[in-house]
Every structure is written in structure tokens, then in C-alpha cells.
Amino acid sequence: MDVKQTEKIVIYTTRLCPYCMAARRLLDSLELTYENIAVDGNRELRQHMEAISGSHTVPQIWVGDTHVGGYTELAQLHNAGRLETLLQGKGPDA
Template identity: 35%
Template structure:
């Protein structure tokens, strides 16, 4: 399973929903709270191609997008194969 990174803010309901979906799927992920680590905000913006909202989700080096994008991938049946890719 490729590493999963979620840039988030603790109080953000979209971040919470995205993390909950990953949790239900048993997917371990690294969370980067950009309020706790504000110096990593610029890293998130650069990696995501300019997006400034949270969450921003990465599976391996692939930028998945935000919460809605993650749920859309799951709804189309594309999330599990992406997570299973080596």
C-alpha cells in the first residue's frame, strides 16, 4: 500500500470526514495538521498545485484532492485499487 498523507486542520469537518473514510477502510495515513505545523502549509500548497484548503490528500505521490474528491473516487470504485497499488 502506498503511503497516504492528509494535510488537515483539527476542527475541519471535511478533514474529519476524509480521515474517517480512510479509517473505515483500514488505511494508515500520516496526518499533517497545518495549524500545529504552519511551516508545512507551503509544502501542501506546492504539492497540491496551488490548493490552499484542507484537507489535501495524497496517495503515494499522487494528489487525490480534497474530501469530495476522495469520496468521488470511492464512489466510482477507484479508491481501493489506488490504495492497493504498490
Template identity: 40%
Template sequence: MPKIEIYTKSYCPHCRAAKQTLGRMGIAYREIEVSDDATLFNEMKTRSQRRTVPQVFVGDVHVGGNDDLQRAIRNGQFEKILESQTNAV
């Protein structure tokens, strides 16, 4: 299974939704809480080119925010990303 990382803020409902979705799918992830850490927030901005949370990464692939994650799951793209990153590990 590839490394899955999700940048979050503790009070963010979209972050909670993304984490719940991954949890329901049985997918383990590393949560990176950026609420009070400017260094981690800047890391997220650099990696994603976005300022909003959540930001989901599968290996080296940036999936995007919660809406992007949900869309990728619905259209089968998320499964393809998982497969491609599993093979890359």
C-alpha cells in the same frame, strides 16, 4: 500499502470526515496538521496546488480534498490509485 498522507486543520469538519472514511476502510494514514504551521501549510500548497484542507495523497498521487476522496472511492478510482502506488513501492 503505500504511504497515505492527509493535510488537515484541527477545526475542519471535512478533514474529520476524510479521516473517518479512511479509518472505516481500515487504512492507516499520516496526518499532517497545518493549522499553526506556515511551513507545512506552504508544503501542502506546493504539493497540491490548493489552499484548502484536507488534501489527501497516496504515495505520489494527489487524490484531492474530501469531496474528491469520496468521489474516487465511489467510482473505484481510489482502489486503482492504491493498487498502482502499492506496486510502485
């Protein structure tokens, strides 16, 4: 994927979560940079993630200020060709 990434990607994960691994593999395959925040054993980080996402499941993924959701939603954006526009700060529906 040859895209100019202007938006920061943040992904909350746990070490052994298969969906977290799949999300990181997808981002890595697209050669995108991201901040991985591991919430394993860190109650405060996990509570923060839950508070800002409204969900207790991982992964939780943000592109810029947009909460993407989990791996399924990330893959759907990518497959629909909308991840590139989101990475450029144009919003998921641009």
C-alpha cells in the same frame, strides 16, 4: 474494504475542519493507515502543502505520488470503486 494497501496515504489537515474530519472518518472506516499532517498554526507546513498541491484548502490528500485533492475527490474515488486500485499503486484510472 478488504484491500491490500501498498501505497502510503498522506493527508494534510486542520483540527476543526469538517471536511478533514470526514476524510479521516472515511479512511478509518476502511481500516486504512495514513499519515496525518496537521497544519494548524504551522506556517511552514501550510506553505509546503500549498506549494505541492496548488491549493490552500484542507484537507489535501495523496495516495502514493497521486494527489487526490480533498474529501470530495476522495469520496468520489471510493464511491466509484477506484480507490482500491489507487491504493495498490495502479493509478486512479486503472
